[in-house]
Every structure is written in structure tokens, then in C-alpha cells.
Amino acid sequence: MSFIETRGNDGIKPNEVEFSYAILNPSASFGGLYIPKSLPNLGEDFIESHKNKSYKELAFDILTAFKVDIEENDLQTALNLYDNFDDKSNPSPVVKVKENLFVNEQYHGPTRAFKDMALQPFGSILSAIAKKRNEKYLILAATSGDTGPAALNTFKNKEGIKVACLYPVGGTSDVQRLQMVTEDGENLKVIGINGNFDDAQNALKNLLASETFKTTLGEKHTKLSAANSVNFGRIIFQIVYHFWSYIELLRQNEIENGEKIYLTVPSGNFGNALGGYYAKKMGLPVEKILITSNENNVLTSWINDGVYDLNDKTLVLTKSPAMDILKSSNIERIMYDMFGSDRTKELMEDLNSKNSFVLSIDEKAKLQSEFSATFSDDTYGLKTIKNYLEDGYLMDPHTATCIKAYETLMDKPLKNVVYSTAEWTKFSPSVLNALNDDSMKYKDIDALKIISDKYNIKVPTMIQNVFDAKVRHTVEINIDDLEKEIVSFI
Numbered sequence: 001m002s003f004i005e006t007r008g009n010d011g012i013k014p015n016e017v018e019f020s021y022a023i024l025n026p027s028a029s030f031g032g033l034y035i036p037k038s039l040p041n042l043g044e045d046f047i048e049s050h051k052n053k054s055y056k057e058l059a060f061d062i063l064t065a066f067k068v069d070i071e072e073n074d075l076q077t078a079l080n081l082y083d084n085f086d087d088k089s090n091p092s093p094v095v096k097v098k099e100n101l102f103v104n105e106q107y108h109g110p111t112r113a114f115k116d117m118a119l120q121p122f123g124s125i126l127s128a129i130a131k132k133r134n135e136k137y138l139i140l141a142a143t144s145g146d147t148g149p150a151a152l153n154t155f156k157n158k159e160g161i162k163v164a165c166l167y168p169v170g171g172t173s174d175v176q177r178l179q180m181v182t183e184d185g186e187n188l189k190v191i192g193i194n195g196n197f198d199d200a201q202n203a204l205k206n207l208l209a210s211e212t213f214k215t216t217l218g219e220k221h222t223k224l225s226a227a228n229s230v231n232f233g234r235i236i237f238q239i240v241y242h243f244w245s246y247i248e249l250l251r252q253n254e255i256e257n258g259e260k261i262y263l264t265v266p267s268g269n270f271g272n273a274l275g276g277y278y279a280k281k282m283g284l285p286v287e288k289i290l291i292t293s294n295e296n297n298v299l300t301s302w303i304n305d306g307v308y309d310l311n312d313k314t315l316v317l318t319k320s321p322a323m324d325i326l327k328s329s330n331i332e333r334i335m336y337d338m339f340g341s342d343r344t345k346e347l348m349e350d351l352n353s354k355n356s357f358v359l360s361i362d363e364k365a366k367l368q369s370e371f372s373a374t375f376s377d378d379t380y381g382l383k384t385i386k387n388y389l390e391d392g393y394l395m396d397p398h399t400a401t402c403i404k405a406y407e408t409l410m411d412k413p414l415k416n417v418v419y420s421t422a423e424w425t426k427f428s429p430s431v432l433n434a435l436n437d438d439s440m441k442y443k444d445i446d447a448l449k450i451i452s453d454k455y456n457i458k459v460p461t462m463i464q465n466v467f468d469a470k471v472r473h474t475v476e477i478n479i480d481d482l483e484k485e486i487v488s489f490i
């Protein structure tokens with residue numbers, strides 16, 4: 001199947017590309033993104049025939065339906081990485097929590113956040129094709145805390161790949177920082193930036209645009225690629241688990257095949273939600289996709305008001321930092337799908353020049369036929385964590401935003417699958433604030449122990465181990481020194 005571009009073609013880049021091209025060169029004409037030219041149709045029969053299949057078989061069949069140009073054994077090797085999750089027969093289990101409320105726990109992989117669901121197999125495939133082509137790639141990543149550990153984990157010691165990962169000093173949890181700075185692998189470079197996440201992300205963008213940097217990379221025969229969710233190689237794996245949620249409900253006799261369900265997605269860059277949208281278009285019986293945000297609620301206004309306006313907006317730091325975002329990349333793919341490439345280019349150019357865009361009444365109605373949205377502030381989120389733990393279910397602050405959607409956005413009494421994107425262990429100080437109703441600054445190591453002792457909940461070994469692991473990356477620099485630092489690494 002071929003891939004085309006959200007903002008149309010500039011006459012310089014190829015008109016249509018294969019999957020491998022799109023993932024190695026993720027930036028498309030006019031600053032756009034790659035999208036599939038069409039979607040495979042996988043409705044009730046496909047779902048029925050996968051009731052007794054494993055997660056890996058489901059993923060294999062979905063990727064095959066997209067006709068990706070990846071050799072079968074490379075695909076199998078990539079999917080075998082799901083065997084390293086807590087339960088290899090069920091890498092993202094769906095748990096019933098309340099009447100009509102189910103949680104798909106997406107954090108059972110090596111770095112305890114949902115980024116592993118896609119980055120594990122994606123990293124394996126990207127390095128397999130780079131190796132076959134005898135090419136060298138530098139992957140740049142800026143992280144607010146979850147993408148970094150997941151990208152380092154998947155690419156460590158992969159031939160032909162180097163990763164430079166930037167994180168804001170003081171801007172991540174202790175666990176997230178330790179996951180990065182203790183990761184070993186000759187091909188990894190972790191760099192603390194003096195500044196916030198926006199500064200790190202801007203520094204990365206400037207580097208991507210720097211001519212001297214490109215020349216230097218060229219001299220070292222190294223190409224650039226990206227591991228964030230602008231890369232369709234991540235999105236394709238994010239379609240799979242939405243099918244899995246539905247099949248799990250079928251297996252648990254909670255629904256009949258064909259019965260519609262809600263999906264609730266705590267959103268930032270909108271990759272997770274986009275995967276759900278594609279799954280729905282491919283035939284998954286979904287009533288609506290419910291989108292939750294924190295106080296950085298740009299997505300709420302995009303869906304509820306048809307307005308995306310960054311003027312006078314400043315990023316608020318919340319207890320759900322992975323959703324602290326103002327520019328959400330993957331909404332562009334939704335707008336392409338609904339409004340076409342000319343209109344998408346126009347809207348995205350408005351966003352660049354005026355810092356805002358406004359949808360027409362018809363466009364807004366179309367968006368609202370697929371999505372509903374709300375947001376939750378920290379007070380609501382922390383109260384939710386406490387209330388649900390009293391009933392025996394522990395969730396992290398990102399997952400907690402979804403409960404607002406469960407409580408306020410469902411028009412029909414259908415089953416709702418909420419996505420739990422991180423394990424509580426990555427955000428234990430905030431969870432302890434919720435349980436104690438205080439605002440103390442706990443250390444991760446203390447909060448983990450207090451919660452696990454009091455509630456008799458085990459902390460997984462990979463989290464315990466980061467506190468004793470050897471620190472391998474100590475570089476903390478100012479943004480001006482970034483280019484020099486990365487050049488000396490490659």
C-alpha cells in the first residue's frame with residue numbers, strides 16, 4: 001500500500017511512497033506528514049476470526065492488511081518483543097473496573113508507559129531496514145519523560161542507529177530521568193538541557209533546520225529520522241491495541257460482535273487517538289472516541305469549538321506531564337482525512353502564521369461526529385486517583401483524566417474502554433499527594449515504598465533497579481552547546 005502526504009506534494013518529493021520510505025523519512029512536502037492512501041477494511045468477520053488469536057497474530061494480520069514492504073521475518077522479530085511484556089499472551093490487558101468501565105492497561109512493557117506498545121516493534125523494524133540498506137541513522141528525540149526511555153530501550157545496541165535524547169533538567173520524574181541516564185549502549189547519548197520541554201523541543205527543531213549540522217551528518221554518511229508519533233511507523237502499531245480492546249471484551253462476554261463501544265484516550269500528540277480513529281474507519285464498532293486533556297486543553301477547544309488558538313496560551317505544568325502540550329502533531333492527519341490536503345495545508349499554514357485556525361461549522365460538525373472532548377484539572381485528577389484506589393483500583397494521573405469522560409461524555413449506556421497510558425510507579429509522588437491529600441514534594445524512591453507497603457502493591461523490578469543502576473550519562477548543557485555535543489557523539 002502506498003503513502004501520501006497531508007499537505008499535498010511539492011513536486012520534489014516522490015508522489016507516493018512505500019511504508020519503509022515513510023518511516024525512514026517521516027517529513028513530507030510543505031512540512032506535512034505521511035498517511036496511508038487508503039485503509040484496509042477489517043470488520044466483524046475479521047474480528048470474529050481473531051477471537052482465538054494472540055496479540056502478535058492480530059498485529060501481524062493488521063500490518064499485512066496494510067501491505068507494508070517489510071519482510072515477514074523482520075516483522076515477526078519485531079512482534080516477538082511483545083513476549084517481554086508482563087504477560088506475553090496478553091501484553092495490554094483489559095480490566096473491568098466499574099459498570100461499563102474497562103481499563104486497557106498499556107504499561108506492561110519494559111519502560112512502564114504506553115510508548116512501548118509501538119516503540120518496541122517500531123525500533124526493531126527501523127533498524128532492520130536501515131541495516132539491509134546499509135545506511136546509518138541518527139534518531140533525535142526530545143522527551144518530557146516517556147518517549148525518551150522507550151526510544152533508548154528499543155534502539156540500544158542496534159546496528160546502524162544512534163540515538164540522541166534530550167530531556168529538560170528537572171522537568172521529568174526521578175524514575176523517568178534514571179531510566180534514561182542509566183541506559184547503557186554505545187549508540188546512545190542522553191543530554192540534559194537547561195530549560196523546559198518546549199526549549200528542548202525547539203532546540204531539536206533548530207538543529208533539524210541547521211545547514212552546518214546537515215553538512216556534518218552528510219560527511220559522516222548519516223541520515224536523520226524521528227521516533228516521535230509524526231512517524232507513521234508508530235501509528236500503525238497503535239491501531240492494533242484498539243482491535244485488541246474490542247476482542248478482549250468479546251472474550252470476556254461483555255459485548256456481542258457488532259455492538260458499539262466507546263474508546264477514551266488521554267491525549268497529547270494525538271497518536272493514540274488517531275490509532276483509534278483509523279481502527280473505527282477500518283470497521284471496528286466504535287460509537288465515539290472520547291478525548292481527555294489536562295489544563296493544557298487545546299484539544300478540547302479544537303473539538304468542542306472548532307478553534308485551535310495558541311495566542312495567549314502558555315504551557316501549564318501539570319501532574320500529567322506527558323499531556324502538557326500545545327501543538328499536537330497528529331490532529332493534522334485527522335483533518336487531512338476529513339477535509340482533504342488543500343484545506344489541511346491552509347489550516348496548518350494559519351497555525352504557523354497566526355498561531356491559530358478556525359474550522360467551518362460543517363467541519364466542526366464532522367469532527368464532533370467522531371470525537372467528544374473534555375479536560376480534567378489536577379484537583380479532579382488527584383481526587384479520582386484516591387476514590388478509585390478506595391475501591392481497589394490504582395491508576396496514574398494520565399489515566400485519571402479519562403474518568404472525567406466516563407462520568408460526563410457518554411450519551412449511551414455502552415461499554416467504555418479507557419486507556420491507561422502509564423503505570424503509577426512513574427508518577428508515585430503525585431499519586432502519594434492524591435492519597436494523602438497533601439502537596440509535599442516526595443522523592444520517587446520514598447513514595448514508591450510508602451504506597452507499595454501501605455497498599456501491598458508490588459513495584460516491578462525494572463523500576464526498583466533504576467535506583468541502584470550505574471549512571472552512564474551525566475551531560476547537562478545549555479542549548480547553545482547542543483550541536484557541538486551531538487556532533488562529537490556521531
Ligand SMILES: *Cc1c(COP(=O)(O)O)cnc(C)c1O
Pocket residue numbers: 113114115146147229266267268269270271272273322323398421422
Ligand atoms: C505520550 C503519552 C500520552 C499522550 O499520547 P499521545 O499519543 O501523544 O496523545 C498520554 N499519557 C502518557 C503517560 C504518555 O506517555
